[in-house]
Amino acid sequence: MRAKPTLILVHGGPGADHSLYKPAFSALSDICQIVYYDHRGCGRSEDGLPANWTLAQWGDDLKGLCDAIGIERPIVLGTSFGGFVAQAYATRHPRHAGKLILVTTAAKIDFPTIYAAFERIGGLQAGEAARDYWSAPSPATRAPYLDICLPLYKARPPIGPADWEQRVIMRNETGVHFNGPSNEQGRMDFREALASIECPVLVMGGEDDPIMPIAFSETIAQSLPPNRVRFERFARCGHGIVPDDPEAALAAIRAFILDA
Numbered sequence: 001m002r003a004k005p006t007l008i009l010v011h012g013g014p015g016a017d018h019s020l021y022k023p024a025f026s027a028l029s030d031i032c033q034i035v036y037y038d039h040r041g042c043g044r045s046e047d048g049l050p051a052n053w054t055l056a057q058w059g060d061d062l063k064g065l066c067d068a069i070g071i072e073r074p075i076v077l078g079t080s081f082g083g084f085v086a087q088a089y090a091t092r093h094p095r096h097a098g099k100l101i102l103v104t105t106a107a108k109i110d111f112p113t114i115y116a117a118f119e120r121i122g123g124l125q126a127g128e129a130a131r132d133y134w135s136a137p138s139p140a141t142r143a144p145y146l147d148i149c150l151p152l153y154k155a156r157p158p159i160g161p162a163d164w165e166q167r168v169i170m171r172n173e174t175g176v177h178f179n180g181p182s183n184e185q186g187r188m189d190f191r192e193a194l195a196s197i198e199c200p201v202l203v204m205g206g207e208d209d210p211i212m213p214i215a216f217s218e219t220i221a222q223s224l225p226p227n228r229v230r231f232e233r234f235a236r237c238g239h240g241i242v243p244d245d246p247e248a249a250l251a252a253i254r255a256f257i258l259d260a
Contacts, residue, residue: 005098005257006071007032010039010062010089012080014053015174017043019167020079024242027250031257032075037065039085041174053177055188059088063096073098075257080105080212080239081178084188091193100201101253104209104239106216107190107223111135111181117210122152130210137180142172155208155238156245194223202230202256206237206244230256 007028009021018036025034038045040061041053062085066074076097078086083105090100111134119127126149133145179185201224205217214233221231232252237244 005032007075008035010078010082012082014081014178015171043169055088058085062089075099077101079103087190094196097199103204104212107220117213121210137176153239191223204232206241209239
């Protein structure tokens with residue numbers, strides 16, 4: 001028996017589930033105990049009241065999960081929307097995490113930058129679909145967005161079908177509730193609060209990411225205490241850095257976990 005740090009994987013979406021992390025992150029099980037979970041209102045978790053689908057509640061849920069199963073000083077990794085939750089958790093409980101990893105996420109959303117990124121990568125149709133959904137989230141605008149824009153999240157051609165696509169439970173109502181400039185996604189702003197983070201932080205950004213453009217990761221890195229942040233850029237990578245470049249992405253995460 002030997003002690004290993006605990007890595008908690010905070011999934012994106014909102015409305016998806018932890019399938020997004022499998023099986024790629026199992027490669028880190030030799031150096032850490034990995035915990036997967038689904039946010040309330042997402043995946044296989046219960047809904048609760050939609051009024052509680054907030055970053056403050058989701059951040060407190062992460063702390064509550066640790067308290068319930070006895071995790072101390074976790075390494076918390078959040079991707080995309082999971083990165084919003086990780087920032088809520090870390091800024092509300094600044095002394096709780098041992099380390100923090102923020103992957104292709106944002107402290108503050110600039111929607112015009114997203115529209116421009118989709119248009120640059122996918123053309124006018126993609127730019128319009130992104131603008132239609134993110135400016136006014138609804139079931140009617142979400143369906144064409146997923147058809148046209150979701151494939152552009154990847155910067156490299158997929159090698160066969162993604163394993164998570166066979167298992168994921170997608171709760172679209174949670175995304176519609178949270179997303180957009182008039183909802184909490186548009187109001188959130190962690191830039192000032194990130195200065196309170198007391199643990200080491202790894203920030204990872206994909207240079208070809210249309211939904212969380214690399215400038216968003218740069219802003220996070222600039223908002224954190226300079227002596228606590230490590231910023232890694234990944235060329236020819238989109239929103240899914242690990243699917244696009246698994247060797248380099250997992251090597252960076254592994255090095256950060258092992259760095260004393």
